[in-house]
Amino acid sequence: MADSPRTASGTASSREQSAPPRATQNRSTTPSSDAFAAYISSEWADRVEAPVAPRDAAAHAAEQRRRISALHPGERLIVPAGPAKVRSNDTDYPYRAHSAFSHLTGWGSDTVPGSVLVLEPTGAGDDAGHDAVLYFRAPAGRGTDEFYANPDIGEFWIGARPSLDAVAAELGLATRDLTELPGVIDAVDATTRLVRGADRDLTDQIDGRRLLAAEGVTEVDDDADAVLARDLSELRLVKDAWEIEQLAAAVAATKQGFDDVIADLPQIIAHPRGERLVEGTFNRRARADGNAVGYDTIAASGPHACILHWTRNDGPVVPGDLILLDAGIELDSLYTADITRTLPISGSFTEVQRRVYDAVLEAADAAFAIVKPGIRFREVHAAAMQVIAQKTAEWGLLPGTAEESLAPERQFHRRYMVHGTSHHLGLDVHDCAQARRDMYLDGIVEPGMVFTIEPGLYFQPDDLTVPEELRGIGVRIEDDILVTESGAVNLSAGIPRTADEVEGWLAGR
Known part of the structure; x- marks a missing residue:
């Protein structure tokens, strides 16, 4: 694959989206020249997304977010969909989002792998609540080599991802690019609660920030995470x-x-x-x-x-x-x-x-x-x-x-x-x-x-x-x-x- 993301002019893209795919460089035949990058990035028709309407699941999910918000006032809640899981070498199992993520977002079989729902606390006392933001990998565009050279996430390989606006309209959620999630991780403190096990790498990152934020602590206390998992399970005992x-x-x-x-x-x-x-x-x-x-x-x-x-x-x-x-x-x-x-x-x-x-x-x-x-x-x-x-x-x-x-x-x-x-x-x-x-x-x-x-x-x-x-x-x-x-x-x-x-x-x- 190409050594770095490139725009149509052959310069490095401002959006470094093209993480190298797993164990494919030793057998890749993808052209890596600037001339090829410029050619494959050019002369594409404008893509117009069809109008979307709110999903039937959106109102249900909004009510579930309201309920979990009421149970955890003042706490930042992080609910990952989880990444694709490796079956063998560079072959993944069919993707399925974590159930708690789908319950709170209404996103089902078409969830973009690696997405994360964050409920950020707002207000205090009787006004306490949360702003919900859905982070996911937005389309990279034809000016990056992810587009054609990354078999893990590239559009040529797995199809186009939906836009931030389209998902926001369907699910009734604020959406942001996954590249903005590090700002959430940097803000992690003792009030942060995480659905553990859904995304191992994200769990490790958040646990690391917790240890940095807590003086004299050498082990993460995940009891509060267990309470969140319990509450999310109990939300589902009665169906609407x-x-x-x-x-x-x-x-x-x-x-x-x-x-x-x-x-x-x-x-x-x-x-x-x-x-x-x-x-x-x-x-x-x-x-x-x-x-x-x-x-x-x-x-x-x-x-x-x-x-x-x-x-x-x-x-x-x-x-x-x-x-x-x-x-x-x-x-x-x-x-x-x-x-x-x-x-x-x-x-x-x-x-x-x-x-x-x-x-x-x-x-x-x-x-x-x-x-x-x-x-x-x-x-x-x-x-x-x-x-x-x-x-x-x-x-x-x-x-x-x-x-x-x-x-x-x-x-x-x-x-x-x-x-x-x-x-x-x-x-x-x-x-x-x-x-x-x-x-x-x-x-x-x-x-x-x-x-x-x-x-x-x-x-x-x-x-x-x-x-x-x-x-x-x-x-x-x-x-x-x-x-x-x-x-x-x-x-x-x-x-x-x-x-x-x-x-x-x-x-x-």
Whole structure:
């Protein structure tokens, strides 16, 4: 690549935007002469950006900024989107902004990597608030060698970035070029709070400034950062109307992905690594109707269904077995669904498979039946476990009664379902993860909360506590649940759930 940014006349640009790309200079063939720089920088048509309107997400994000501002008066809050992450050498993983950044900005799948939201404190007392500024790398222009010679960020390589004005109009935020962020870092003091882990280099820079600002301190006290992360998580426990719309749309797209898999079953069965075809078919729908999958798809056929996070997906899909498909589509807003259905590959459940399936469905229905405002979140799990304990006791699998097994010091039934029944859902598939226990597991359920209900039974192929006919059977049924003022709505009820419905679904392919 060229040795330095150049203008069309061949002189160094005033905007030093062209950081050398990673490990490419030893194989670069990009011309570096002044004559080439002048030629490639000239005779381009004027670029006119199309008019933009505020995004639907903008009002939602503004309200979230207001809420976090009220929780942290007088504190500077820094929320990075994060950089691209290296997969291998100079190949990156597909980019996804940090969830807290997207929640506070409304910027989703088209976020410019490396962007940073800064909430600068204003006023005092009752007038305390924040000015929000979004810093991101603005277009470099055709007069820099970034334009054509930088494969990490150059327009020839990854496309044009939006202008500061366009993003400001879409998101309702003040915007500044990322080159101005060092001024924010220089001002860092004891009142600064940072979302840690989103951008390691920025975290190191801010921690360094904190140490310089604090006399006699040799280690950064990040307790205040942890409080910010907690508060940002807890903001997301209750979804607003716009978020609920996004989650319902993600569920609808996910339903289409499941339909696609069922339609492709003949090819899937014929392939020696049919699980990979299941994953690929679903992921195609995710890319067509959304941004990506919200998490690695679990396409677990036969005994693989007993492995809770089976994502290798390299096994065959064999008639007579069950396949457990745990998958969700993430929209461009970054909100995701999380659905599991367990399907008989031949089209019909065997008597034993149906017995296990119906037990899991009964547990799911029992958990759903108690959901309403005012209960504690952990009661959802307890309701499902009542059924799991009863069924495994009835089948003679437990060393005692269901009541004895449900005692906290025993829990023998959990051998066959070691995971929890529910987790919050939203921007992250396991949303609100930094919330306090008394706001999450022990928290009071409120209208607007969205969480999963996903009981299961998993009988490992080598488990001698179960009869041979059960070994290798794994069943999970997972739905996405919205709490309402009077009870709850199953957002994924339109995806067949009962054994009869599932068989009819498969028969109609």
